[in-house]
Amino acid sequence: MFSNNDKISPSQIANVLVLMMLGTGILTLPRTLTEAAATDWWIVLIIGGLGITLIAIAQAYIVKSFPGKSYMEIISATLSKPVAYIYIIFLVLFLIILNGFLVRILAEVVKMFLLLATPLEVIILSLLLVIVYLVRQGIEALGRLAELLLPIILVLSLVLVALTIGNSDYTNLLPVFQISFTDVVKALPVVLFSFLGFEFVLIFGTYVNKTNELTKYTGGAVLVILFLYIILNLATILTFGTVQITHLIWPTLSLFKTIEFPGLFIENVEALVMALWVIIVFMSIAPVLLAKVVLLTDLIKGKEFNYLALPLIPLIYFVSLVGDNLAEAYMLLDMFTLYAATIVAFIFPTLILIAMLVKKKLKREGSTSE
Amino acid sequence: MGLWKKLLGNKGEKKQEEGQAPHKSIEMNIKTIKEILKDCDDIVYREVEVGVENNVKAAIIYTDGMIDRNLLNNYILNNIMLTVRMTPPSPEDIKKQIASHLKDHSLAVSEMKEVETIDEGVTSILSGDTVLLIDNYDKLIIVASKGWQARGVSEPVTEIVIRGPRDGFVETFRVNTALIRRRVRDPKLKLKAQQVGVRSKTDMAIIYIEDIVNKKILKEVEERIKTIDMDAILDSGYIEQLIEDNWLSPFPQIQNTERPDVAVAALYEGRIVILVDNSPFALIAPTTLNAMLQSAEDYYERWNIATAVRLLRYLAAIISLLLPSLYVAITSFHPQMIPTKLALSIATTRQGVPFPAIVEALIMETTIELLREAGVRLPGPIGATIGIVGGLVIGQAAVEAGIVSPLMVIVVAVTAISSFAIPSYNVAIGFRLLRFGFIFAAGSFGLYGISLAKLLLLSHLCGLKSFGMPYLHPFVTFVEDIGDIKDTVIRAPMPSMNNRESIANKNERNRLDDKQEEEKYKEEEE
Numbered sequence: 001m002f003s004n005n006d007k008i009s010p011s012q013i014a015n016v017l018v019l020m021m022l023g024t025g026i027l028t029l030p031r032t033l034t035e036a037a038a039t040d041w042w043i044v045l046i047i048g049g050l051g052i053t054l055i056a057i058a059q060a061y062i063v064k065s066f067p068g069k070s071y072m073e074i075i076s077a078t079l080s081k082p083v084a085y086i087y088i089i090f091l092v093l094f095l096i097i098l099n100g101f102l103v104r105i106l107a108e109v110v111k112m113f114l115l116l117a118t119p120l121e122v123i124i125l126s127l128l129l130v131i132v133y134l135v136r137q138g139i140e141a142l143g144r145l146a147e148l149l150l151p152i153i154l155v156l157s158l159v160l161v162a163l164t165i166g167n168s169d170y171t172n173l174l175p176v177f178q179i180s181f182t183d184v185v186k187a188l189p190v191v192l193f194s195f196l197g198f199e200f201v202l203i204f205g206t207y208v209n210k211t212n213e214l215t216k217y218t219g220g221a222v223l224v225i226l227f228l229y230i231i232l233n234l235a236t237i238l239t240f241g242t243v244q245i246t247h248l249i250w251p252t253l254s255l256f257k258t259i260e261f262p263g264l265f266i267e268n269v270e271a272l273v274m275a276l277w278v279i280i281v282f283m284s285i286a287p288v289l290l291a292k293v294v295l296l297t298d299l300i301k302g303k304e305f306n307y308l309a310l311p312l313i314p315l316i317y318f319v320s321l322v323g324d325n326l327a328e329a330y331m332l333l334d335m336f337t338l339y340a341a342t343i344v345a346f347i348f349p350t351l352i353l354i355a356m357l358v359k360k361k362l363k364r365e366g367s368t369s370e
Numbered sequence: 371m372g373l374w375k376k377l378l379g380n381k382g383e384k385k386q387e388e389g390q391a392p393h394k395s396i397e398m399n400i401k402t403i404k405e406i407l408k409d410c411d412d413i414v415y416r417e418v419e420v421g422v423e424n425n426v427k428a429a430i431i432y433t434d435g436m437i438d439r440n441l442l443n444n445y446i447l448n449n450i451m452l453t454v455r456m457t458p459p460s461p462e463d464i465k466k467q468i469a470s471h472l473k474d475h476s477l478a479v480s481e482m483k484e485v486e487t488i489d490e491g492v493t494s495i496l497s498g499d500t501v502l503l504i505d506n507y508d509k510l511i512i513v514a515s516k517g518w519q520a521r522g523v524s525e526p527v528t529e530i531v532i533r534g535p536r537d538g539f540v541e542t543f544r545v546n547t548a549l550i551r552r553r554v555r556d557p558k559l560k561l562k563a564q565q566v567g568v569r570s571k572t573d574m575a576i577i578y579i580e581d582i583v584n585k586k587i588l589k590e591v592e593e594r595i596k597t598i599d600m601d602a603i604l605d606s607g608y609i610e611q612l613i614e615d616n617w618l619s620p621f622p623q624i625q626n627t628e629r630p631d632v633a634v635a636a637l638y639e640g641r642i643v644i645l646v647d648n649s650p651f652a653l654i655a656p657t658t659l660n661a662m663l664q665s666a667e668d669y670y671e672r673w674n675i676a677t678a679v680r681l682l683r684y685l686a687a688i689i690s691l692l693l694p695s696l697y698v699a700i701t702s703f704h705p706q707m708i709p710t711k712l713a714l715s716i717a718t719t720r721q722g723v724p725f726p727a728i729v730e731a732l733i734m735e736t737t738i739e740l741l742r743e744a745g746v747r748l749p750g751p752i753g754a755t756i757g758i759v760g761g762l763v764i765g766q767a768a769v770e771a772g773i774v775s776p777l778m779v780i781v782v783a784v785t786a787i788s789s790f791a792i793p794s795y796n797v798a799i800g801f802r803l804l805r806f807g808f809i810f811a812a813g814s815f816g817l818y819g820i821s822l823a824k825l826l827l828l829s830h831l832c833g834l835k836s837f838g839m840p841y842l843h844p845f846v847t848f849v850e851d852i853g854d855i856k857d858t859v860i861r862a863p864m865p866s867m868n869n870r871e872s873i874a875n876k877n878e879r880n881r882l883d884d885k886q887e888e889e890k891y892k893e894e895e896e
Binding site for chain 2: 009011012110114115118123126127130133134137138140141142143144145147148149151269270271272274275278279282
C-alpha cells in the first residue's frame with residue numbers, strides 16, 4: 001500500500017510555509033507596524049521582509065546540505081548529540097505553548113465575530129479535533145491541502161482587498177520619509193515576528209523530494225507573504241489612516257467589515273470573511289502540531305507518527321486556556337515570542353549554520369593538507 | 371480479537387487443488403466426471419462410437435443451455451460420426467493416432483485446446499465449453515462452443531449523452547472485450563484474462579496499453595487482484611470494494627462506466643480498465659474526483675460549451691454539498707449576513723414554523739431522499755410520477771401545514787436537482803451522505819461549523835489515494851502538474867490537448883504522432 005508520510009514537493013512545502021506565516025501576522029500586523037513606524041511602515045516592512053527572505057534561504061540551505069536528514073540528525077551532526085536531545089525537548093515544549101496561544105486567539109476571534117453564545121472551550125476542542133484528523137493523515141495530506149487552498153485564499157483575499165478600494169483616502173499615505181535610521185531598527189522586530197513560520201522549513205525539510213530546489217521555493221514563499229502584507233497594509237492604511245488603526249485590535253478584520261454589497265444576496269461579507277479566515281488560521285496551526293509529532297517521533301525513534309497526535313491535545317488545550325482574557329493572552333504571547341521565538345527562529349539555526357560551515361571548512365582544509 | 375475476527379470475517383487459506391490426470395480408459399474418465407458432477411442434471415453426456423467398425427469410443431460432455439447446439443451438431447458430431455467414415459484414411463489404418471487425426475483433420479471448429487487434468491475439463495464444461503473424450507487418449511479435448519441467450523448491445527442506462535456513441539457494455543465478457551478492441555487497433559493493447567472467485571470462477575481481464583500505462587500502478591493493481599479471496603464474484607462492484615485503498619471513505623476510489631468509449635478514453639490516458647464477466651460495468655483505476663465529475667460528452671462537444679458545462683457541474687457539486695447547511699447556518703446564527711428585507715421575509719415565512727432551522731432541514735432532506743429511493747425502486751413510468759407527485763404535493767402541503775418554510779422547500783429542491791447533475795452516481799451518493807454531516811455542523815456551530823466540516827472533508831480527500839494517485843489530482847499538485855489543469859474545471863480546445871495526464875508513463879506523455887510532428891517541422895523549415 002502507499003503510505004501518506006512519504007515525500008512532498010518543494011512547491012507544497014512552500015505553500016505550507018506561506019499559510020503558516022500568513023496565519024501569524026495577518027491579524028495584527030497593520031496595527032503594530034503603524035504604531036512602530038507610522039506612515040513609513042513600508043520601508044520597515046520591505047527591509048524586514050527582504051531580511052527574512054535571506055534568513056529563510058539560509059535555513060533552507062542547511063536542509064539542502066543534509067538531504068533526507070531529520071532536524072534532530074542535522075543538529076546531532078553539527079552541534080553534538082546531547083545538544084540535539086535538549087534542544088528538541090525545548091522545541092517541542094515551545095511548540096506546545098505556541099500552539100495553545102494560536103488556538104486561543106482563533107477561538108476568541110470566532111467567539112467575538114461568529115458564535116457569541118458558544119463557550120470558548122467547545123470552540124477550542126472542536127478545532128483541535130479537526131486538526132488531529134488532518135495530522136493523522138500525514139505530511140503528504142498537509143502538503144496537498146496547502147497547495148489546494150493557497151490559490152483559492154490568494155484570489156479571494158485579493159478580491160476582498162479590491163472591494164475596499166472604494167473607501168480609500170490616499171492622503172493617508174503621507175507624509176513619507178519621516179523615519180530615522182534608529183527608528184527603523186527599533187521597528188524591525190515587529191516585522192520579523194510577523195513572518196514567523198518560515199523556520200519550520202528546518203523540521204519539514206526532511207520530507208521534501210527535490211531538495212536542491214528548496215532554497216528557491218522557500219525564498220519565494222517569503223516573498224509571496226511580503227507582497228500580501230504590503231497589499232493588506234496598504235489597503236488598511238488607505239481606509240483607516242494611521243491614527244484610527246492603532247485603536248483597532250484586529251485592523252484587517254475591521255477592514256473587511258467595511259465591505260458591503262448593497263442589492264446582492266449577501267449584504268455583509270463579515271461572516272464569510274471569518275469563515276475564510278478560520279481556514280487560514282487552521283492551516284497555520286495544523287503544521288505546528290504536525291511538527292511536534294514529527295520531532296517527538298524522532299526523539300523516541302518511532303516509526304509511525306500518527307499515534308502521537310491525540311495525546312498532545314490535552315496539553316495544548318490547557319495551555320490555550322491560560323490567561324483570563326484576550327488582553328492577557330496577547331501579553332503572554334508577546335513576551336513568549338520575544339524570547340523563545342527569537343531562539344527558535346533566529347539564534348539556534350544560526351548556530352547550526354555556523355557549526356556546519358566551520359565543519360565544512362575544517363574538512364576541506366583536512367583534505368587539502370593530505 | 372474473537373469479536374474482531376467475527377466482524378471482519380474469517381480469512382481462510384486459499385485451497386490448493388491438485389489436478390487429477392485423465393485415465394487412459396474412457397469409461398473411467400466418464401465415471402470420474404460423473405462423480406464430480408453428481409446430481410447436476412443440466413450436464414449432458416453423449417457417448418458415440420467412431421469408425422467403420424465402430425470400435426473407437428468417444429464421448430462429448432457439455433452443459434445444456436450454455437452451448438451453441440448448432441455448432442455441436444453440425445461441426446462436431448456430424449464430423450466424428452459421419453464424415454470420418456466416408457473419407458480416407460479409414461480408421462482401421464490409423465487406429466493408433468485416431469485422437470490426433472480427429473483433432474487435426476475432422477473437427478471443423480475454430481477454437482480448440484487440450485487440457486491434462488480432469489478439474490480443468492470440469493471447469494470448461496461449467497463455463498460453456500464442450501469436452502471431447504476419446505478412448506485410449508489421456509488428454510481432454512476442449513472445444514469452444516460457448517453460446518447462450520444474452521442481452522444485445524444497447525444504450526447505457528446510467529450514462530446518457532446527447533452526442534456520442536450509443537453502445538454500452540453488456541453482461542457477456544467477450545462482447546465487452548470486443549467493444550474495447552474495436553476502438554484500439556494497437557498491438558500494445560494488452561488484455562490479461564484470469565479467473566477470480568473460488569467457486570464462481572468468474573472471468574475477468576486487466577486491460578491496458580502497454581507503453582502508456584504506469585508500470586508501478588499496473589503492478590499494484592495486479593497484486594491487489596491476486597489477494598482477492600472470495601467464493602463468488604457476481605459483479606465488478608465486488609472487485610471494486612475488495613481492491614480499493616480506503617474502505618472507510620464515502621468516496622469511490624475506482625471509477626465505473628457502462629460506456630466503452632469512456633473506458634477506452636481512460637486506456638489512452640494511461641489508466642487500467644478491469645472487465646468482469648456478468649457485469650456491464652467496467653472498472654477504471656486509478657481515478658480522481660475530477661475524472662468522476664466529467665462526462666464523455668465533454669470531449670465530443672466544442673470546448674467552450676464543454677467548459678461552461680463543467681463549471682456548472684462543479685457548482686452543482688458544491689451546491690449539493692453545502693446549500694442546506696448554509697441555509698441553516700445563516701438563518702439560525704448569522705441573519706445579519708443577508709439583506710434586511712430578505713431577512714425579514716424569511717423571518718415572516720418561518721413565523722409559524724415550530725421547529726429550529728436544523729430540524730426543518732432534516733425533515734425535508736429525509737423526505738426527498740425517501741422520494742428518490744422510492745422512485746428508483748418503482749417501475750419506470752410510476753417512478754417519474756412519484757417524483758412529481760411527491761415533490762409537489764408534499765412540498766406544498768408541508769408549507770401549508772406550517773411544518774417548513776417555503777424557502778426551505780426551494781433550498782431542498784435546488785439541492786436535489788444539483789445532485790442529479792453530478793455525472794457519477796456513486797460520487798453523488800457520497801455528497802448526499804456528507805450533506806447531512808454538514809447540516810449537523812451548521813446547526814451546532816454556524817458558519818464556523820461549516821468551515822470546520824469543510825476542512826475535515828478536505829483533509830480526508832487530501833489523504834485519500836487511488837492506487838498511489840492523489841484523489842484530488844491535479845489541484846493538489848498545482849505547481850508541478852499545471853498542464854493537467856487543461857482537463858479539469860475547464861476543458862481546453864482539442865488541438866491544445868496534446869499531452870497525457872501525469873498518470874501515464876513519463877516517456878509517453880506526448881499524444882501526437884512523432885513522424886507527423888517531424889514532417890511538420892521540416893515543412894516549416896523549408
